């Protein structure tokens with residue numbers, strides 16, 4: 001898996017920087033071509049000369065001298081490394097650099113390359129336990145994870161300060177295993193394919209301040225977008241109101257209502273090689289949304305809300321499906337699940353349908369895991385074990401890839 005791969009190692013300023021010397025050595029032993037970029041703070045812990053000798057390449061650290069020392073076209077030297085890398089691993093990743101990455105700061109070579117890179121980005125947050133558990137750090141790490149960065153789980157144990165707790169850099173073997181796992185999930189098997197993915201709920205206006213919605217978080221659709229982009233697809237993600245970060249390398253289109261989603265899907269569907277409808281689109285919307293806020297009537301004990309059907313986006317996509325276009329739907333059924341899902345696949349002219357479970361623990365809305373059954377056109381149903389939504393996404397993409 002590592003042989004011939006271009007692995008860029010980013011080193012930031014922390015005691016654990018010395019451990020990354022072993023990481024560079026082992027990556028090279030495994031056949032990878034390794035280059036190292038360091039922050040100025042990192043050079044205070046380990047000399048660039050050490051990494052240069054271990055990697056067999058000059059080490060980049062200072063933005064300005066790097067500009068002069070490389071031989072590529074003038075003006076692009078600072079981002080060349082981003083294009084060179086098949087994977088960028090930042091270890092140790094300091095709290096400072098994590099914060100910069102979260103907000104897109106790019107005041108040194110390492111953060112510039114991270115911002116410009118499209119390859120998988122692996123971070124190993126490493127710091128004293130109190131810095132690690134600080135809600136600011138945790139929130140930053142969560143944001144980066146949501147965007148599709150891979151976070152190496154920190155180890156617990158004793159720190160140089162004497163504190164015990166999480167935040168230690170894992171052993172070299174564990175980081176390498178993690179990197180191999182990420183490379184395995186970013187095979188470029190969908191390169192050149194255009195995927196349209198929908199996610200999230202829709203909000204249907206009752207009046208200017210109220211809506212009819214549902215509890216979809218958007219996590220499944222966002223996981224699909226993240227996974228497909230990592231596999232090289234050009235991904236457009238049309239999402240209803242979802243409080244999630246946009247995955248790296250994904251084009252996001254925000255909509256609110258079923259009607260808006262219908263319109264946006266109509267614009268992007270024609271050119272898509274595959275469409276995955278993971279959004280929980282409202283089936284009904286208020287027939288006559290009020291122009292101003294509906295007041296609580298003094299004598300009105302109950303209020304009737306007349307609903308009317310929304311456009312069936314999946315059905316219309318199934319009817320207009322272009323030759324060779326693959327259409328994947330999701331179903332959430334509470335009774336006769338398999339029978340209803342097979343019937344939906346047939347009726348809507350789908351190629352695959354993913355049956356979600358609401359009854360099982362760890363599955364359904366807002367959870368990070370899902371329990372699904374994938375059904376194909378022949379009616380074959382494959383029940384998958386409980387797994388992360390990202391892994392479910394890859395299972396769906398594996399089957400979709402075979403159909404494309």
Ligand SMILES: Cc1cc2nc3c(=O)[nH]c(=O)nc-3n(C[C@H](O)[C@H](O)[C@H](O)COP(=O)(O)O)c2cc1C
Nearest residue numbers: 012013014015039041042094095096097126127128
């Ligand atoms: C002895 C020492 C050890 C440090 N260890 C860490 C560490 O493990 N993790 C961390 O986030 N910061 C650590 N710091 C603080 C960072 O070096 C400091 O925040 C620096 O600005 C990071 O810059 P960088 O992100 O550009 O590398 C340490 C500082 C010192 C002086």
